[in-house]
Amino acid sequence: MRKFVVLAVAASALLVSACNTIEGVGRDVSAAGKAVSGAARDAKH
Numbered sequence: 001m002r003k004f005v006v007l008a009v010a011a012s013a014l015l016v017s018a019c020n021t022i023e024g025v026g027r028d029v030s031a032a033g034k035a036v037s038g039a040a041r042d043a044k045h
Helices: 002-044
Strands: none
Touching: none
């Protein structure tokens, strides 16, 4: 039973850190998209 609890805690920690990583990647992609949109807008004028 103790091994199961340790395994569950480790799995939970990995899932939480993965969510944070995915969220960070999402922010980076969003920022890159905004930069490309801004550059396209500037080139249009």
